[in-house]
Amino acid sequence: MRCVFVLGTAGSGKSLLAHRLHQYYNNQGVFPALLNLDPGAESLPYAPDIDVRDHVDVVSVMRRYELGPNGGLVMANDMTAARLDEIQGEIDAVNPDYLVVDTPGQVELFAYRSSGPYLASGMSADTKAAVFLFDGAMMGSASNYISVSLLAASIRLRVGLPCVNVLSKSDIAAAPPDRILGWASDAAAALEEAAAEAPGRMYSLISAIAAGMDEEYPQEIIPVSSATGDGMADLEAALSRILNMGEEVED
Ligand SMILES: Nc1nc2c(ncn2[C@@H]2O[C@H](COP(=O)(O)OP(=O)(O)OP(=O)(O)O)[C@@H](O)[C@H]2O)c(=O)[nH]1
Numbered sequence: 001m002r003c004v005f006v007l008g009t010a011g012s013g014k015s016l017l018a019h020r021l022h023q024y025y026n027n028q029g030v031f032p033a034l035l036n037l038d039p040g041a042e043s044l045p046y047a048p049d050i051d052v053r054d055h056v057d058v059v060s061v062m063r064r065y066e067l068g069p070n071g072g073l074v075m076a077n078d079m080t081a082a083r084l085d086e087i088q089g090e091i092d093a094v095n096p097d098y099l100v101v102d103t104p105g106q107v108e109l110f111a112y113r114s115s116g117p118y119l120a121s122g123m124s125a126d127t128k129a130a131v132f133l134f135d136g137a138m139m140g141s142a143s144n145y146i147s148v149s150l151l152a153a154s155i156r157l158r159v160g161l162p163c164v165n166v167l168s169k170s171d172i173a174a175a176p177p178d179r180i181l182g183w184a185s186d187a188a189a190a191l192e193e194a195a196a197e198a199p200g201r202m203y204s205l206i207s208a209i210a211a212g213m214d215e216e217y218p219q220e221i222i223p224v225s226s227a228t229g230d231g232m233a234d235l236e237a238a239l240s241r242i243l244n245m246g247e248e249v250e251d
């Protein structure tokens with residue numbers, strides 16, 4: 001089994017992309033399954049094969065421990081990790097070729113507490129990869145791009161999986177996708193634009209950040225639209241390079 005975790009900031013398009021990936025693999029004639037790891041999801045654009053909400057109920061957690069919505073989600077995420085054995089049993093019973101994992105809306109709950117890295121490393125699969133979504137609707141400026149790149153690097157560090165960067169919602173991106181790809185391929189150009197947007201005293205901070213990110217450049221970022229399907233084949237090929245070491249999708 002190959003396993004793909006879909007990560008990204010709140011509302012960046014994780015759930016819809018997870019659905020599209022599942023459809024894509026299905027159309028390729030392999031057997032995919034969808035795991036929802038977001039206990040706070042009220043509605044999903046797909047019917048999950050395995051659903052953490054069958055194990056952890058945020059509203060009951062809030063009531064039982066007298067927590068607000070954020071405290072409830074924190075605890076629900078931690079409780080998810082404690083249910084790994086049961087969730088793994090359900091995955092094994094389905095036994096897909098590809099498991100697509102939709103993660104909690106608040107990426108910081110997944111990545112920065114111990115539950116996400118624990119689930120990412122503890123789940124049993126032959127190979128694993130992550131997709132990190134740069135929310136196209138937020139990519140209107142070079143400084144936004146650099147900020148989200150930092151978040152992506154930090155999350156990669158925490159989750160510890162090889163990662164494919166995706167520009168999500170490419171059909172409604174806040175800047176032309178070619179311009180965003182320019183920021184990804186050329187650190188100096190991104191820095192220049194970001195510095196021009198930033199107040200003077202931010203310049204040295206932005207310079208230091210860009211210098212530190214030099215190792216990360218050029219970044220590969222794949223524009224994908226879950227609305228039109230554009231870019232799905234490129235995303236699958238990038239995932240395949242990690243999951244199947246370059247082979248096409250296979251069962
Ligand atoms: N136009 C367009 N809209 C999209 C695309 N992907 C997602 N959306 C819309 O963006 C909104 C959020 O999408 P979701 O898939 O729920 O995003 P998410 O990251 O799972 O959201 P949370 O789990 O709530 O953090 C929905 O209204 C989607 O229909 C896309 O590629 N193009």
Ligand SMILES: [Mg+2]
Nearest residue numbers: 014015038105
């Ligand atoms: Mg979601």
